[in-house]
Amino acid sequence: MPEILEIESYRQLADHAVGATITKGWADIYAAKKLPSVGTWAKAVKGLRITGTNRRGKLMLIETNGPTLAMRFGMTGVLLLDSDAGIEGLFYGPHTFKKDWVRGGLELADGRRLLLHDPRRLGRFEIEPDLNELGPDALTLTKKEFGVALTSVRGGGAAIKARLLDQSVIAGIGNLLGDEMLFRAGIDPRTPTGHLTPTQRDELFVALKATLKQLQKRGGSHMGNHMSARTPGGICPLDGGPMRISVIGGRTTYWCGQHQH
């Protein structure tokens, strides 16, 4: 579920922990999968003071007086900041909460806890992540950066849909956002990146910004314009054509064969 706007809302939640000292941390073997060992997280975070938060694409960063801590949320991860009141009410959107799905977190000196709730165990904790592996952030992306990303980075053979999802090119575009911006720009998702015209690139950039803006207005939810048609047998809301379903870059892609070309 979490796409970039959800991660941004988690970051804002984590902002409430700025100033707090971490008394304890823990991670299960999946949350710790990118770390040297299961105990690395607990050992590294103990005693750190949280000094700020940040985000690059879908990677949430917790700045401290020591190393930068980071969290990825995978497909189903949610960040919780609990209090004595309990956590159920703090969920962002409609979810079920199960204690067993808390895969790790941080305990703060004031008693609160930052928790990773993640049913499908694809969320990960990181320490001192290498931000050079990520492209510019999608939320703050400039038109110039977008142009560079689509023209001077790597070969031009990959389908534009796959390229948009490549986090090392632009950080933060997920599968739904990718479909939505291609839909709005009227571009066939299979088009090789190098075959896009300057006009098409411009339209894609405009579509990206417009989509993010609209989603932000709706509270960061993941419902775009063509999402109502995002179902087998769906009808394009623009021209009434049948929506097509393809796998592009390994991801399910919904698109309209009539106006996306």
Added chain:
DNA sequence: AGAAAGCCTCGGCCGC
């Protein structure tokens, strides 16, 4: 039962 909104690894293939 099959697919899932994220990410990582692996191996084939292409071009220099």
Added chain:
DNA sequence: TGCGGCCGAGGCTTTC
């Protein structure tokens, strides 16, 4: 022929 980079396939994991 050799090498490196690009790019797609497949896997992870659990749930609905």
